[in-house]
Amino acid sequence: MNTQTPSNTYFDEISVGDKLPPLEIDITPTLIVSTAIASRDYQDVHHDKTRAQELGSPDIFMNILTSNGLVGRYVTDWAGPEAILLSVKIRLGAPNYPGDTMVMSGEVTGKREEQGKYIVDLAVAGKNKLGVHVSGTVEVDLLKAAS
Numbered sequence: 539m540n541t542q543t544p545s546n547t548y549f550d551e552i553s554v555g556d557k558l559p560p561l562e563i564d565i566t567p568t569l570i571v572s573t574a575i576a577s578r579d580y581q582d583v584h585h586d587k588t589r590a591q592e593l594g595s596p597d598i599f600m601n602i603l604t605s606n607g608l609v610g611r612y613v614t615d616w617a618g619p620e621a622i623l624l625s626v627k628i629r630l631g632a633p634n635y636p637g638d639t640m641v642m643s644g645e646v647t648g649k650r651e652e653q654g655k656y657i658v659d660l661a662v663a664g665k666n667k668l669g670v671h672v673s674g675t676v677e678v679d680l681l682k683a684a685s
Contacts (some may be wrong), residue, residue: 546618548683549649549656558616558644558660563608565638565666570600577603600634605672609662612642613676617658621678624657628674638666647675655679 648659
């Protein structure tokens, strides 16, 4: 169990071009099925292997809402508990199947102060053995470092 208190990433302490640490996510059948159900996506391709195969897929696969949630988790794990996601824009590529490992990566592409917010722009991607599963951009409002 992780008992470490999450820390905040501060606006003043990052620069454009900084890389976010990679995050490996094991893609299990339980992750795929439970998150599809939790997001009320009852499409059979997310829980019924036989039906997924009938439709041309080798197995069940992750839904877009789960991918979106994992992108948000990746960014907030890096940014800290007081960060606020302002925008998450993603697109899907290669499916995530059971047994895959998705490796998330990210980079700071911009930062600006706007109407009292300390906004950081990020480019993010999650790759598996087939290629890029998810890619996109995220805007997050960080804390300014205490003076």
